[in-house]
Amino acid sequence: MTAQAVSRKKHGVSWGQVFVNVTLILLVLIWTIPTIGLLISSFRTRFDIQTSGWWTVFPHRDWVTVEEFQPGPEVDRDGVMNLAGAQGTFEEFRAGITLPDGRRVLWIGNKRIGRVAVQERQWVMNTNFTLENYQEVLGGKTFEVKQPDGSTITVQGSDFSSAFINSLIVTLPATVIPILIAAFAAYGFAWMKFPGRRLLFTMVVALLVVPLQIALVPILKDYVRLNLNGTFLGIWLAHTGFGLPLATYLLFNYISSLPRDILESAFIDGASHFTIFTRLILPLSVPALASFAIFQFLWVWNDYLVALIFIGASPDSQVLTQRIAEMVGSRGNDWHLLTAGAFVSMLLPLIVFFSLQRFFVRGLLAGSVKG
Amino acid sequence: MxxxxxxxxxxxxxxxxxxxxxxxxxxxxxxxxxxxxxxxxxxxxxxxxxxxxxxxxxxxxxxxxxxxxxxxxxxxxxxxxxxxxxxxxxxxxxxxxxxxxxxxxxxxxxxxxxxxxxxxxxxxxxxxSLLDRNAQNFVGLANYQAVFTDRNMFIAFRNNVLLWIPFGALFTVVFGLLVAVLADRSRYERLAKSLIFMPMAISMVGAGVIWNMIYAVNPNIGMLNAIYTSLTGNQPVAWKAASEIAPWNNLFLIVVMIWLQTGFAMTIFSAAIKGIPTELMEAGRVDGANEVQIFFRIMLPYIRGTVITVTTTVIIFTLKIFDVVQVMTGGQFGTQVIATQFYRELFTNQNSGYGSAIAIVLLIAVLPVMVYNLKQFSEREAF
Known part of the structure; x- marks a missing residue:
């Protein structure tokens, strides 16, 4: 509890506190509802998603049919009809006629063979959940889906599980490699003397904000020449290159601020730079390394542009963001798949984020601003 | 050292x-x-x-x-x-x-x-950028001339500079400050901050799907249309593609960026606010200032530097915005931005000269920030 909060407490119940909390709750709701909607929708059937909002899974008042019958052929459908205690024309029944007791009579279907339903307002929840969307999105093979009418159809899965593995293959090395390279460089800049040291570090600082768009055309040309396009090595190196300025800068700030006595005594004991780096500096820098690791992990996992350009259309190596973007383009109305797919892609970053939030915030505060 | x-x-x-x-x-x-x-x-x-x-x-x-x-x-x-x-x-x-x-x-x-x-x-x-579309012949500044006269680029510049930067950066900073200040006074600080921060873990592609759903035309899917149709009784609207409200349909995409970036602004502001000496604010209260005055007269001037840094960062981020637009509209309906035009020229139209010129324009746009960073660095004594 902060000092202000304490001082407010002393003045008794304050409307200020109420205002603060109500506004805060409102903002938090606005910020979380979109994600909650996605999560809930991903567990609903295709039919439910199309015909009722995801918010109907919560208790709400809705019309529920309590009685349904087929009007006989003797009923004059073009004139005024008397059905279930209501009187009106076909159009009026179609729109629903409310009875004095609050129930309504509704004509469902067409004029000839339609049915008449008597409905009542009731508290209901739409809790028909399914895991089929996830099966369809994750599976690579065809499988059968049960339709609402009982028949089954065969569907080609979207194979997000292989895209998930691709994302892992891309992300893990593309997180560790830049950290390793940047840590070596940061140590070199902080504790070694060599010509051009200041100039080279100035370059690192200058490159902090350079938009990566600037590099895409020339690097793509190089990759085509070197046959690196569409390979994992190519995309690791690209992410390494684009993440290095920030990584080097952050790790330099941390490593150069380590107490010099520790290093001095190690030097006196005759340790080489390499030993000092691996045995002393790396373990001491774990907080900074972790901060940047989370950053880079989220950045690479969530990246779309770099993958789009350096992995491109080769389906064997496509990552999750590419698959989802593709799906938005080709199956933009298949919300049961889009929601499940999007949630699959968000799962790992959300776990990393919530379990390591402390390090993430520390990294942000250390000036983590990617160019 | x-x-x-x-x-x-x-x-x-x-x-x-x-x-x-x-x-x-x-x-x-x-x-x-x-x-x-x-x-x-x-x-x-x-x-x-x-x-x-x-x-x-x-x-x-x-x-x-x-x-x-x-x-x-x-x-x-x-x-x-x-x-x-x-x-x-x-x-x-x-x-x-x-x-x-x-x-x-x-x-x-x-x-x-x-x-x-x-x-x-x-x-x-x-x-x-000085060569033609196949990087064969020298064309001088023709690509730049094209960049600054092309109608599509004009719309992209307008969207980026007049809509994304002012609205996106302004609301990100305002909401970030608001949440930081409110959370600082609330018992639920940690929870509230975590939840507002959460979109930072979500990819812009994922965010695109989330908000595509909010904006969907079918009022059973699109929450915005569900609210809109039940309040007004009007027909549902295709918000992102609504040409009758252009260029304001861009705002629906900008909302996504605000949603993603507010957590970042909030985190930095929150740390800055906690760094303000309590005595300073207590002194203000003793002198009879109300909370609003304390915010504008004491807190805001104290964290001015942080506000500038965050604003700059968000502006740079906004300038390079790509994924959100690409996934949500593909740059159609007058929503193109500089980065989507870059991609389009480079890959769809296969024009490497034009694409490169756009990239250079982006670089020039961030140049002031680079110069500022370098100046800060050269003033650092430790190096």
Whole structure:
């Protein structure tokens, strides 16, 4: 509890506190509802998603049919009809006629063979959940889906599980490699003397904000020449290159601020730079390394542009963001798949984020601003 | 620090100077031939192992899981191995050469990659921007002329500069400040901040799907249309594509960015606010200032620097916005921005000259920030 909060407490119940909390709750709701909607929708059937909002899974008042019958052929459908205690024309029944007791009579279907339903307002929840969307999105093979009418159809899965593995293959090395390279460089800049040291570090600082768009055309040309396009090595190196300025800068700030006595005594004991780096500096820098690791992990996992350009259309190596973007383009109305797919892609970053939030915030505060 | 590195190098140098002085060429050969052979052998083996790994990964039909493990071990282990081998090689050398070369073993790879991936491409992209679409003929500044006269680019500039930057940056900063200040006074600070921060973990592509759903035309899917139709009784609206409200349909995309970035602004502001001395605000309260006055007269001036930094960062982010637009509208309906036009020219229209010119324009736009960073850095005494 902060000092202000304490001082407010002393003045008794304050409307200020109420205002603060109500506004805060409102903002938090606005910020979380979109994600909650996605999560809930991903567990609903295709039919439910199309015909009722995801918010109907919560208790709400809705019309529920309590009685349904087929009007006989003797009923004059073009004139005024008397059905279930209501009187009106076909159009009026179609729109629903409310009875004095609050129930309504509704004509469902067409004029000839339609049915008449008597409905009542009731508290209901739409809790028909399914895991089929996830099966369809994750599976690579065809499988059968049960339709609402009982028949089954065969569907080609979207194979997000292989895209998930691709994302892992891309992300893990593309997180560790830049950290390793940047840590070596940061140590070199902080504790070694060599010509051009200041100039080279100035370059690192200058490159902090350079938009990566600037590099895409020339690097793509190089990759085509070197046959690196569409390979994992190519995309690791690209992410390494684009993440290095920030990584080097952050790790330099941390490593150069380590107490010099520790290093001095190690030097006196005759340790080489390499030993000092691996045995002393790396373990001491774990907080900074972790901060940047989370950053880079989220950045690479969530990246779309770099993958789009350096992995491109080769389906064997496509990552999750590419698959989802593709799906938005080709199956933009298949919300049961889009929601499940999007949630699959968000799962790992959300776990990393919530379990390591402390390090993430520390990294942000250390000036983590990617160019 | 300079001083320190110098003294330490000198200090530990004599300890390791135990080289056996070679007497003649033959002696030298005898003592060093083995070393030279090993020195050649180790890098060659390293290279072969790494190359074999690369070939395996490229051609392999092995199951996905095996490839994943091999790739990760090969990639991460390979880089570590290269450092170990390079360092080992340098340590075989005499003392003078070692201290001369070792810094470059440490710094060299980073510098080489930065050169290849960022520094040199800047020059190359500029050169390409002076050539035609196939990078064959020199066309001077024709691409730049096209960039600044093309109608599509005009819309992209308008969207980026007049809509995304002012609205996106303004609301991100305002909401970030608001949440930071409110959360600081609430018992639920941690929870509230976590939840507002959460979109930072979500990709812009994922966010695109989330908000596409909010904006969907079908009022059973699109929450905005569900609210809109039930309140007004009107027909549902295709918000992102609504040409009758253009250019304001861009705002629906900008909302997504505000949603994603507010957590970032909030975190930085929150830390800054906690750094304000409590006495300062207490003094204000004693003098009879209300909370609003305290915010505008004490807090805001105190964290002015932070506000500027966050605003700059969000502006840079906004300038390069790509994924959100690409996924949500593909740059159609007058929602194109600079980065989507860049992609379009480069890949859809296969015009490398034009695309490069757009990239250079982006670079020029962030140049003031780069200059500012460099100025800050050169004023730093520690380096």
């Amino acid at each position: 300079d001083e320190f590195t110098e003294t330490t190098v000198q200090r530990h140098a004599p300890i390791e100077a135990r080289e056996v002085k070679p007497r003649g060429p033959l002696d030298w050969m005898a003592t060093n031939l083995g070393r030279i052979l090993i020195a050649l052998f180790v890098p060659i083996v390293t290279f072969l192992v790494l190359y074999w790994g690369f070939q395996f990964l490229r051609a392999s039909q092995a199951p996905k899981g095996v490839i994943a493990i091999v790739a990760i071990v090969w990639g991460v282990g390979g880089v570590a191995l290269l450092y170990v081998v390079a360092n080992w090689l340098v340590e075989q050398l005499g003392d003078a050469w070692r201290s001369r070369l070792q810094p470059f073993v440490f710094v060299g790879p980073a510098i080489a990659i930065l050169f290849w991936y960022l520094a040199f491409p800047t020059v190359r992209t500029f050169y390409l």
